Structure formats: structure tokens, C-alpha cells
Amino acid sequence: MTTSILEDKDIVCLAFPSWDGNYEKSTVKIMSQLAKRNRVLYIDYPYTYKDIFTTWFGKQNAPVGRMLGTQKRLRKISLPESAFIHVLTTPPVLSVNSVKNAAKHRRLLQTNGNIVRKSILKAMKSLGMKDPLVVCAFNPFLGLPLLNQLNELATIYYCYDEISACNWTKNYGKQLEEEYIKKADTIIVSSDGLLKSKSSLSNKCYLVKNGVDFAIFNRTAELRQRNKNVDITVGYLGSLDERVDYELLMYLAEKLPDIKFEFVGRIISKDKAAQLDKFPNTKFWDAKKPEELPSYLKKFDAGIIPFLKNEQTAGIYPMKINEYLAGGIPVISTDFSPLPEFDSVIATASTHEAFLQAMMESLCNDTPQKRKERISIAAGNSWENKATQFSQAIADTLMRKNAVKPVVAAVSVSV
Known part of the structure; x- marks a missing residue:
């Protein structure tokens, strides 16, 4: 399949995720x-004065020097x-999230x-960016x-989470998002669930699902061939936060004492993780950079969501679904959200x-052919392919607005 990708455009990304960090971010x-x-200016997470003080007291690691201008704010x-x-x-x-008066x-x-506007315009001027x-x-x-x-050609809202369900923005998030969506030229969402909820607000929604650093995670398949695991290990990549069913994890750890359960990622829900840590067959690792993950994933006989x-x-x-598949391992998930494109390669369950x-059936009935099918599906979900889809949505937007004829280049996309 051949499609188009943007070229020679100035793009300003008003990001919520910080650029730095040791976990995967779709925006990055x-x-x-x-x-x-293209020439891209990524506006980092908008740190607050509160972040400065919490960093000074050792409770955070905000880039205070760049925030205050004692270090260069603009990095290449x-x-x-x-x-x-x-x-x-x-x-x-x-910091305004706690302000009650609307x-x-x-x-x-x-x-x-x-x-923020003054800082962005200064950076745009220094980079020679116009009409982004x-x-x-x-x-x-x-x-x-x-x-x-910002004298923008078009505005695109990229939505990768359900803002109305986020505790930190429960007061105003839903209202502000709906207002912005109605004013934006295009909406790009990362899941079928978000497409359903946002399409009621705009008829200009595009679906671009999350991708995978295929080359990095596919190394796991080769590493697992070289290093045969002695013990059975079931693993989880990602944050341990409020989305996780800890009752399920404790049930599995208790019922399957001979299977190791390893967790690689940030621990947000510390109390819940502490309860899980009481089981002798559980082990926790801090968040790792993507290139470090294959050395952990190679030990997994199955990945869970x-x-x-x-x-x-x-x-x-979840990005982890393609990361597991790229490594060729079985994937077992709860039925938290429809993922029809993976029906043939993952197992889903609605009860503990x-x-x-x-999980036991997936571990016992794995075959080389099944591993090959998993890897093939993940290969089609590379970030390169996802960026091409993202580009096409923007190109369509420019054509629809008739602002300027978009400059595009033909590329081959794997499907």
C-alpha cells in the first residue's frame, strides 16, 4: 500500500507528556x-511553580534550570x-487544577x-518557523x-486517553477538551473507544492506533531462542497504576506459586503493589528505556494486560500489546476494551x-507458527507506519481547509 507523508512542514506540538523519561510515550x-x-518544535510538559519547590525538596526531578532560564530552554x-x-x-x-471558581x-x-506563548514565539523566531x-x-x-x-495553518487535537476519567483533571478536563475539539480542525485518537466517544463531538476524527519500536522488541524473539528459560515467567510491561486489576494479579500469584510474575515499570499505586510484593513469586523492576526492555522481555514466557x-x-x-507480540510471546488480557484486530493472536478473559x-492454555499450547503470526502482526504496527497515518490525517486536513497544497512524499506502508 502506498500513501503520503508530510514533508518540509513546521510543526509545533503542545505536548502534555514530558519529552524526557524512561517509559514509552506515543506523542514522543x-x-x-x-x-x-519536517521541522518539529516540541513544547515540553508545562511545569509549574509547585514543581520547582517539590524538586528543591527532593520529591521531584523537574528541569528547574531550564524553567528559570539559567540553562538553555531550547534544546536540539x-x-x-x-x-x-x-x-x-x-x-x-x-498550578490551576485545584481552583474551584470556574x-x-x-x-x-x-x-x-x-x-507559554511568548516563549514559543521566541523559539519559533529563532528557528525561522512560520505558519506552523x-x-x-x-x-x-x-x-x-x-x-x-501562533499563526497556525491548522490545529490538530491528539487524544490518547479518556480525559473525563482522569482524577487529576476531574474538575475541568472534560469541559475544556470538548470546547477544544469543537474548535480544532482535526481530531486524531488512538483507540476505538476514543473514536466512539469523540466522534459525537466532531465529524473530523481520525483513528491512529499506537505503534511499536518493532526492531527493538523483535530482538526479544532472537534472544529467547538463544537463552532457553528454565522457570516459567509471566511478565507485565508498564506502569502499575489505577488501571490495573490487583485482585486478579494476587489471585494468579496465589494460585500459581510455581510461576514467576515479573513487573517492569513505574509503580504509581504503591500500596497495591506492596500487597502484591508479599507473594514470593513476584518481582519488580523500575521503569526501563525501550532499548533496555528486551533483556527483561526475553525472560517472559507470556505477557499479560x-x-x-x-x-x-x-x-x-496499550502499547505493550505490540511489544509482547513483536517478541513472539503469548498475550493474555482482560476484556477491558475491544481489540478486534488482535482476536486471532491474543487470549481474553472476563473473570479471574x-x-x-x-494463561495456562497459552503457555502449554504455544508453537513456532503462532509466534510467527504474532510477530507478523506487530511488524505492521511500527511507529513508522503510524506516523504515516498521522501525516495522512494532517494532509487531509490541509486539503479540506484549502489552506495550502500540502507537500507530501510517497512512501510504502506495510499492512
């Missing part, structure tokens, strides 16, 4: 791919294939927008006050008992 992956052919980050991306840390903004909250958002495409990545808090303030089924998880397309049974 997509923008890194687009930066191969090298990427693979001789590409690079510009990352801007803005001055600190006000009118005051809106005024403070505008203040934050003014602070603005991609607002899950950040309507800055997107709204900056709307039509033990998510609760609720409003938040209904909008999730069914999950245990599906």
Missing part, C-alpha cells in the same frame, strides 16, 4: 517520526537516521497561555488559550478464573 514517538521529514535533540527535534521548556506556569480558573489558564501546524497532544489547558495565537474494565480503560490501546485458564 509520533513527533520523532515526523521530525525525520538528535534522533536516529540523522534526524533531530527541537524541545522547548517553557517558564513555569501557575471564572478564576479560566483567567489563570489565559495567564498561563500568555506565559499545531498539534495539541492531550493538552486543552494550553491549547485553548493558544488557539489562533491485567486492566480493570471501566470508563478510563475503555479508551486505552477464565484469565488463569487462558
